[in-house]
Amino acid sequence: MSEIKQREEELVAEFELFESWMEKYEYIIELGKELPLLAENEKSDELLIEGCQSRVWLKTSGNASTIKFQADADAIITKGIIALLIRLVDNIDPKDLVQYNFGVVQAIGLQEHLSPTRSNGLNGMIKRLKNEALKFC
Amino acid sequence: MSESAKKNFNVREIREQFPALRQQVYGKNLIYFDNGATSQKPQLVLDAINKFYSKENANIHRGVHFMSQKATTEYEESRKRIQRYINARKSEEIIFTKGTTDGINLVASSFGELLKAGDEIIISAMEHHSNIVPWQMLCMRKGLSLRVAPINEKGELLLETFKQMLSKKTKLVAITQISNTLGTVNPIKDIVSAAHAVGAKVLVDGAQSIQHMKIDVKEMNCDFYVFSSHKVFGPTGIGVLYGKEELLDAMPPYQGGGDMISRVTFERTTYNELPFKFEAGTPHIAGGICLGKAFEFLESIDLKAAEEHERSLAKYAEDILDTFEGLKIIGEAKNKTSVVSFSVKGIHPFDIGTLLDKQGIAVRTGHHCTQPLMDFFKIPGTVRASFAFYNTKQEIDTFVEALEKSLNMLK
Numbered sequence: 381m382s383e384i385k386q387r388e389e390e391l392v393a394e395f396e397l398f399e400s401w402m403e404k405y406e407y408i409i410e411l412g413k414e415l416p417l418l419a420e421n422e423k424s425d426e427l428l429i430e431g432c433q434s435r436v437w438l439k440t441s442g443n444a445s446t447i448k449f450q451a452d453a454d455a456i457i458t459k460g461i462i463a464l465l466i467r468l469v470d471n472i473d474p475k476d477l478v479q480y481n482f483g484v485v486q487a488i489g490l491q492e493h494l495s496p497t498r499s500n501g502l503n504g505m506i507k508r509l510k511n512e513a514l515k516f517c
Numbered sequence: 518m519s520e521s522a523k524k525n526f527n528v529r530e531i532r533e534q535f536p537a538l539r540q541q542v543y544g545k546n547l548i549y550f551d552n553g554a555t556s557q558k559p560q561l562v563l564d565a566i567n568k569f570y571s572k573e574n575a576n577i578h579r580g581v582h583f584m585s586q587k588a589t590t591e592y593e594e595s596r597k598r599i600q601r602y603i604n605a606r607k608s609e610e611i612i613f614t615k616g617t618t619d620g621i622n623l624v625a626s627s628f629g630e631l632l633k634a635g636d637e638i639i640i641s642a643m644e645h646h647s648n649i650v651p652w653q654m655l656c657m658r659k660g661l662s663l664r665v666a667p668i669n670e671k672g673e674l675l676l677e678t679f680k681q682m683l684s685k686k687t688k689l690v691a692i693t694q695i696s697n698t699l700g701t702v703n704p705i706k707d708i709v710s711a712a713h714a715v716g717a718k719v720l721v722d723g724a725q726s727i728q729h730m731k732i733d734v735k736e737m738n739c740d741f742y743v744f745s746s747h748k749v750f751g752p753t754g755i756g757v758l759y760g761k762e763e764l765l766d767a768m769p770p771y772q773g774g775g776d777m778i779s780r781v782t783f784e785r786t787t788y789n790e791l792p793f794k795f796e797a798g799t800p801h802i803a804g805g806i807c808l809g810k811a812f813e814f815l816e817s818i819d820l821k822a823a824e825e826h827e828r829s830l831a832k833y834a835e836d837i838l839d840t841f842e843g844l845k846i847i848g849e850a851k852n853k854t855s856v857v858s859f860s861v862k863g864i865h866p867f868d869i870g871t872l873l874d875k876q877g878i879a880v881r882t883g884h885h886c887t888q889p890l891m892d893f894f895k896i897p898g899t900v901r902a903s904f905a906f907y908n909t910k911q912e913i914d915t916f917v918e919a920l921e922k923s924l925n926m927l928k
Contacts, residue, residue: 401543401875406926409868433867433883433898454897455865456927457872 384476387468388484395488405457412460418452429504434458436505440512447474447513461490462505469509477513482506526822532907534559545877548912553697553856553903554881555747556728562751565810569803577802578776592802595809602812603742604733605759609791613805616756617724618647620743623758623795624720625651627768628689634660636688641666641674642893643696646886648722652691668893672699672848680711687717694726698885698901699848700831700856709738718764724748728905729854730824734759746804751811755804765791772797823906827855830904834913847899855904864927866898872923878916
């Protein structure tokens with residue numbers, strides 16, 4: 381099993397333990413709080429993922445075999461969601477990321493954040509992660 | 518029978534007429550506090566939509582057959598009902614549009630044709646993007662200048678400063694009657710008389726006022742008044758531009774097409790008379806008819822009592838929210854309607870809105886299409902609870918509990 385699939389299964393198993401929306405969101409908020417901050421001067425417009433309501437910055441580094449991400453956001457739930465995505469795809473082969481379908485979003489019940497009008501831009505985050513990976517392929 | 522005897526206002530009875538309010542989301546009873554964005558629809562309107570498409574669907578104004586005549590009559594009756602409701606002089610002054618934004622764009626494009634380089638348009642600092650951008654586009658096109666009347670920290674228009682900005686160069690003042698973000702009620706009559714004194718025309722954005730107060734365009738004496746059906750309990754996709762007849766007559770058509778013409782040859786076309794001159798193409802017939810039904814519904818209730826109820830809801834909510842640590846009400850105008858916008862120190866509005874949603878409460882978060890206003894208050898956005906007359910104090914109590922829970926999670 382690929383690294384990314386293994387991480388996905390772990391995450392899904394973790395989310396299955398939650399019995400209420402509150403537990404789930406408390407966990408996402410916790411993830412958001414734990415995500416290391418980007419320094420203020422690093423939050424440039426180039427790193428900004430365009431979203432309507434909350435701002436997300438994504439910083440990428442890596443090479444043809446490994447890609448690494450750092451992120452920050454001004455809303456804590458958004459930050460938790462990007463933290464969750466990073467947990468899945470950080471430090472992996474960029475080619476694997478390009479092919480990954482992010483089915484995990486449905487599996488852990490976050491699809492409500494996927495609709496085009498949901499302004500935290502989960503779609504935008506996924507698209508950006510993949511585009512960043514493409515640059516190293 | 519006196520007015521008050523034949524109309525009543527009972528929230529419980531009114532709620533029964535709005536099926537959308539009787540549903541659960543995420544297993545919780547829906548609390549709908551996003552009325553500033555759109556209102557729910559009464560059964561009368563829903564039935565009329567169904568009836569139109571089931572029995573009356575036909576194109577209007579041209580057909581000689583039974584159904585077309587019937588649809589035409591209903592559509593035009595609706596226009597007359599709206600005319601009476603807002604007290605316009607003639608039904609020709611009621612132009613059906615797609616909504617407020619469409620109405621403003623119509624005026625910007627068509628009235629805008631009569632303006633020339635150097636002329637000025639004044640808007641206010643609390644305008645919705647749809648009452649900013651069409652004017653910016655017009656100004657770019659025609660070399661006009663757009664000026665912005667400032668507000669104070671409470672979110673009230675600085676009326677004296679506004680009056681000083683007026684001059685012979687001012688050709689149009691485009692201003693909202695009620696701010697969608699702050700709930701501020703602007704002193705429209707003062708604005709209109711000051712603008713008229715320098716010969717300027719006034720467009721009133723009524724998107725947030727038509728559903729909250731009695732509108733009388735004759736008394737207001739504005740030159741244009743625009744609103745959307747969907748915010749006043751009618752269907753989406755239809756709205757109204759009221760304009761004074763002499764102005765509408767002087768303005769060139771907005772869009773070309775069927776229905777707006779009198780005679781077409783390849784050399785020259787003459788235009789139809791008002792209101793059809795501004796209604797090119799097959800309109801939203803069901804929408805127009807059912808908007809009339811929405812007003813029929815409004816005519817059946819005591820609007821004065823409804824307005825008082827709405828304002829008391831806002832006061833009730835604000836008094837409780839004021840006790841929350843770090844919570845700031847945005848928009849503290851002396852005269853305000855049932856909009857409660859707030860921000861909480863250190864917490865993004867999006868987070869609050871997301872957690873309220875999970876508890877079955879619909880509010881709006883973000884900049885509410887008033888980014889310049891957010892810049893003025895130096896905040897990324899607000900959480901906005903906007904009430905309609907079908908909301909209750911019990912709903913506010915539930916909302917307050919849910920808000921407390923959300924804030925505890927986010928701390």
